[in-house]
Amino acid sequence: MSKKILNTAFQCEQCGAWVEPLTNGSFRNHCPYCLFSKHMDDKPGDRASFCKGLMEPVEVYFHSKKGYQIVHRCTSCGKIHKNIVAENTVQEDDFLSFIC
Numbered sequence: 392m393s394k395k396i397l398n399t400a401f402q403c404e405q406c407g408a409w410v411e412p413l414t415n416g417s418f419r420n421h422c423p424y425c426l427f428s429k430h431m432d433d434k435p436g437d438r439a440s441f442c443k444g445l446m447e448p449v450e451v452y453f454h455s456k457k458g459y460q461i462v463h464r465c466t467s468c469g470k471i472h473k474n475i476v477a478e479n480t481v482q483e484d485d486f487l488s489f490i491c
C-alpha cells in the first residue's frame with residue numbers, strides 16, 4: 392500500500408462545489424464554501440476511516456499558535472475533528488462568514 396496522501400480535486404457532497412487541491416503545501420479535507428468535510432481519517436491525513444460520513448462545521452475558533460481552526464462533527468458517527476483553515480491558496484476558506 393502506498394502511503395502517499397492524495398491531494399486531488401473533489402466535489403463537495405454538501406453544496407456541490409468543485410474544490411481544487413490546495414496550493415500552499417497542505418492538503419484539503421473540507422469544502423471552502425460551506426466548510427463541510429468528510430469523515431475520511433482516523434488520525435489527521437491517514438484516510439483510514441471506514442465511516443465516510445459527512446462532517447458538519449460546528450465551530451470556528453482562533454488558536455494562538457495554529458491560527459483559525461474549524462471544528463467538524465461527523466453526522467454519521469459523531470466524531471469530532473479539528474482542522475486548520477485553508478489560507479494563502481486558491482479557493483481560501485470562507486470561514487469568516489461562518490463566524491459572523
Ligand SMILES: [Zn+2]
Pocket residue numbers: 403404405406407408422423424425426427
Ligand atoms: Zn461545500
Ligand SMILES: [Zn+2]
Pocket residue numbers: 430442443444465466467468469470
Ligand atoms: Zn464518522
